[in-house]
Amino acid sequence: MFNVEKIRQDFPILQRQVNGKPLVYLDNAATSQTPQQVIDVIVDYYSNFNANIHRGVHTLSQEATDKYEAARQTIQKHFNAKHAHEIIMTAGTTHGINLVANGFSSLLKKEDEIIVSALEHHSNIVPWQMLCEKTGATLKVIPMNTAGELIMNDYDRLLTKNTKLVFVNHISNALGTINPIEAIIKKAHQVGAAVLIDGAQACPHIKADMQALNVDFYVASAHKMCGPTGIGFLYGKEAWLHKLPPYQGGGEMIADVTFEKTTYADLPHKFEAGTPNICGGIAFGAAVDYMNNIGFAAIEKYEHELLEYATAELQKIQSLKIYGTAKNKTSVISFNLEGIHPYDIGTLLDKMGIAVRTGHHCAQPIMNFYDIPGTVRASFAFYNTKAEVDALITAVKKAQMMLS
Structure with a gap:
């Protein structure tokens, strides 16, 4: 059975804090985190x-x-x-x-x-x-x-x-x-x-x-x-x-x-x-x-659940727009808050321990198509949780209130 809490124990970095808050890592589309099992292989190579x-x-x-x-x-x-x-x-x-x-x-x-x-x-x-x-x-x-x-x-x-x-x-x-x-x-x-x-x-x-x-x-x-x-x-x-x-x-x-x-x-x-x-x-x-060993079918199913949950919760936030609403998509959500630069949102989220990516994501033609400077991108992996989605939602609402 897919046990996200057990999986999270494999990732040492998920136990750390950022700016005094538990790390919520939602920048997986840029770089995923590394489990101890892979870290051990790296250490073993250089050691032996x-x-x-x-x-x-x-x-x-x-x-x-x-x-x-x-x-x-x-x-x-x-x-x-x-x-x-x-x-x-x-x-x-x-x-x-x-x-x-x-x-x-x-x-x-x-x-x-x-x-x-x-x-x-x-x-x-x-x-x-x-x-x-x-x-x-x-x-x-x-x-x-x-x-x-x-x-x-x-x-x-x-x-x-x-x-x-x-x-x-x-x-x-x-x-x-x-x-x-x-x-x-x-x-x-x-x-x-x-x-x-x-x-x-x-x-x-x-x-x-x-x-x-x-x-x-x-x-x-x-x-x-x-x-x-x-x-x-x-x-x-x-x-x-x-x-x-x-x-x-x-x-x-x-x-x-x-x-x-x-x-x-x-x-x-x-x-x-x-x-x-x-x-x-x-x-x-x-x-x-x-x-x-985890299984890609299980990973895909779980990440889709995270995507649907996060999408539904973000859509409840007033003046928030999601870019990329394809029928067939994976666990990436790009969004903006009306009248607020994505960089400012990302900076405040970081202060609350939440790592997202902001900017054009090395895809400037897409941003030009939408006529925007960039987006806030939250990207989920199989070790993320619905509780972390909730933390993102709370932080976005707080950032919106502070920047409006």
Whole structure:
């Protein structure tokens, strides 16, 4: 059975106070918290296995290598990639996106077209703008409606024989909208386009299946799903990873080097130049195991209950507006109080021990669409409680009274 109080005991930080108040951590869309089980893996690595991998014949190197590659297989199994070498370890979602964008810079021509959505994080906008500047390709945007949903009829019209790449997030970080990526992928493939899905916001809530989705590329970060920062993964279909050139040159990604010519290593090492975040990779695997032990079906059900409860309670507050009312969304609520800047609300909430995110959430086009400077974003995880939602509601009402 899902026991949130028992789960909360796994997270040391949830026991601390902020500004003399019990911490209510509602900034999970930015970074989730880390359970003791993952912290223990990090300590264990540096205490007992700290060595460079893939290169040493000594015991520590071999043990560290085994743990790192076991983590890769854990990630492969969780996301149901066909091969372990289709999982490229990266520094995070942004790194993975840039790796793919860099690779396509040698494949695109001036008449080619790229499609992104209006719901994207800057990390899934700027690299493609840079790619278009390099290649002369054209960037097109799937528009959104006032509910924060993509207008799929317009997507159909944007797709042409010149469409080579489509990039969409699985879930919007700013609004919580769950995008219809199955339909997006299928329609893109019908015109011969490749698809990259930004799964950073989806991986803590949804168990994405690479083979079922038939997606070409999928990226995510460990720190969104109870793991450490500075580590993530890029999934790429084997055929596409063979087509793309290496992103960086250096050690580990080579097969043979002379001053005349270098040949590259096989997958996945072709894209993993230099010493990786070894401890981070091992801890990423531990975080995936931790969440699977709880169960994603249970996590999704509980977080949906929190979302519905928090939405209903926030809607009772006079002059409060929620942005992002898609029929299909996850546990993210972006809102504003009429006449009050979101930064001021967030500052007062922090004084009451409540951590939320304020601003444009690296999604300025969304804020421009609504003609607002930003929002207050409360994002919930499976270790949050209805009592914490109540604390948020009380604090928002108090902030409103103080700032009005």
